[in-house]
Amino acid sequence: MKKKAVLSVSDKTGIIEFAAGLVQQEYELISTGGTYKTLQEANIPVKYVTEITGFPEILDGRVKTLHPKIHGGILAIDSEKHRSQCEENGIDFIDLVCVNLYPFRETIAKEGVTFEEAIENIDIGGPTMVRSAAKNHSRVTIVVNPDNYTKVLSSLKENGAIPSGMRKELAAEAFAHTAEYDRLIAGYLEGQINTKDYFPKQLRLSAAKVQDLRYGENPSQQAAFYADPEAGKGTLAYGKQLQGKELSYNNWMDMDAAWRIAAEYEQTACVIIKHTNPCGVALGSSVQEAYERALAADPVSAYGGIIALNRVIDENTAMVMKEKFYEVILAPDFSPKALEILSAKVNLRLFAVGREECCKTRGWKIRTVNGGFLVQDEDNGTTPVTEWVTVTEAKPTPEDLAELEFAWKTCKHVKSNAITVSANRQIIGVGAGQMNRVGSARIALEQSGEKAKGAYMASDAYFPFPDSVELAQSYGIKAIVHPGGSIRDQEVIAAADRLGVIIVHTGRRHFQH
Missing domain, CATH: 3.40.140.20 (AICAR transformylase, duplication domain)
Known part of the structure; x- marks a missing residue:
């Protein structure tokens, strides 16, 4: 009997290629709604979920996969007892589940979205299938991230199966996926409630690891950098390193301090940071003038510092900058000629934050204390x-x-x-x-x-x-x-x-x- 896979994705990235690869590995595909239509139009053999359940989609599509022939097939373990019960009830084992969820984050981010629209984008069947498959990862493969399609197909081609270790990794990612989804929904609903609590009763945080860092504040400490999914373009987390050595924990701390000051000024400004404190800050009529005036304030401390400018770095500024030793230079962007000039300093880290206006952030400052967290508003703005x-x-x-x-x-x-x-x-x-x-x-x-x-x-x-x-x-x-x-x-x-x-x-x- 062919192995069976359920495919039901909101994000259709790579789904046609993944489905075709599963068919080549002799999987029988089951699908719903838009995914079924996408696969059918691509001439990929697929069964509609109602052919399996014998029950129609009802309640405007709210109930499609919530059926024993789907969840029994996912949750059954490979035991004599479970096989017997499945045979008695006409349930076939499902071996792979590929699901990602309704775009709740994108929906609530839209300007003018109504409460009713948000509620209808709360996925029920999807998370249920994800959790069922992840629970039963000893037998079932769960895939929630299109980035894993190639890895799964490669394993099937090479081994004819998905190794248990990979299934466990995919299950962990799946539970993280549904946890983040529930966090977003809970936060949205809390925001709709009139409450005296300024901060949530439960502090739910989620962040995606961007990179492991060389070390923390000291070489004996491990460190990593995570991006807040609720921030966006125009923030440090979503900028781009253009060249140079890997960024360290201390680099990120100093870059944050430098960028916060540079962003305070509407005029052209340059900031030089050492150990999170400014050793040079100045305005100028040009980028070069702002830099030279900031450097002149304390050239000794500026050695090995972090430079931030709130304007694109041009050729002239790059020419004078290259004469000094700095750890990082960050700006909205660099001109092509400036990049060419500074590329001669191969270890110098160049970081483009982006030309966009600073996007909204969470608006909180969060710090750890021994056994807990302190949360406060960011100290944005000041008295005019x-x-x-x-x-x-x-x-x-x-x-x-x-x-x-x-x-x-x-x-x-x-x-x-x-x-x-x-x-x-x-x-x-x-x-x-x-x-x-x-x-x-x-x-x-x-x-x-x-x-x-x-x-x-x-x-x-x-x-x-x-x-x-x-x-x-x-x-x-x-x-x-x-x-x-x-x-x-x-x-x-x-x-x-x-x-x-x-x-x-x-x-x-x-x-x-």
Whole structure:
């Protein structure tokens, strides 16, 4: 008796070739709906599922394969008892099931999709067959991914059967497929319910492995990179490495930090990152100017750093970049000539994020703690300048506010306690991650040196004491922006008034631990 295969796929990629290959291996094919029509039009011998069940499709196609002659054939094990029961009930063994599910993700992503449309794209028969076949993988082969068609056919041609190890791998993939499907449905339905819970009661995450990494933060740690299926083009996860060595865990961390800052600015901007903190940020009238100004801020720290630009990298910029050693350069894209120039540095990693506007992401920041997870909103955006409040007697000019905004946007991405000093849209000093704010201010100001005269300072949180303002004034800082909100705000403001320093409050803190 011929072996039997059920084929019922939403994604028709490669199904004709796969079905033809199964026929060559003397499988009898059973199919439903659109898959049946596709195979019939390709002149591939196939039986409609009703020929097997003796029962018509009913309820607008909601019930097709939910029948003992299908599920009995899939779930039966190769034992005398099961064979006997199948013979008594006219059930033939089914040896292979090829199913992928209604496009629920694609449906709910459509603009204007109705709740009723979403519900009708919840597959029932498909997941049931997938789970039945995966449960009985000791005998049945389950295929849910078109990428596996060639592998399955090759094994049948070489061995006449699918090895047990491969069936187990395919079963694991199948259960992952249905788990992701159910996760999407549960998340969609939760989103339709009016609830006081901002975050779901169950944190369900799913991500596809993009690549194994050379190692983690240290060579003794293993690591991998996964892409969030709910993100898309314009995000790092869906960009493309164009050349260079494999990306490491630390590369990805630094690339993320660099791209987040570069994306803050509408003007042409360049960011240089070292250990997730910026050592150079600048705007420019051209890509080359932005790069050269960012590099000039701290050329020593820039060595071996990560470069991000929010514009396509051109030939002129590539020519000056090739003279320095960097780990990664990322941008929306690279011109053909820029790629040719930088290709001489074979180990340099070039990464094109894409020219698309940044696509939506999950909007959450998720971190592990010992035994659990912390989940919060991403710290997107900031308080617009029009809502800032000047609290000192000295008032800022529009140019002062523009410079403070530049410093503030960068400061948001520096590890707290965070201080940035800027002049002419160039970060000239950064104080990151110190245990007290005056310590961070001292580092940033010392780095700025003489350039601090007439420059601007930003702080990611309020000043608890006047000491940082007094230190800033001693270096010649003209104006400071910070959130405000300290119980000693008046002491700090009084010191600023006494010293002639402008202070502006944003009303919004940007801690980054």
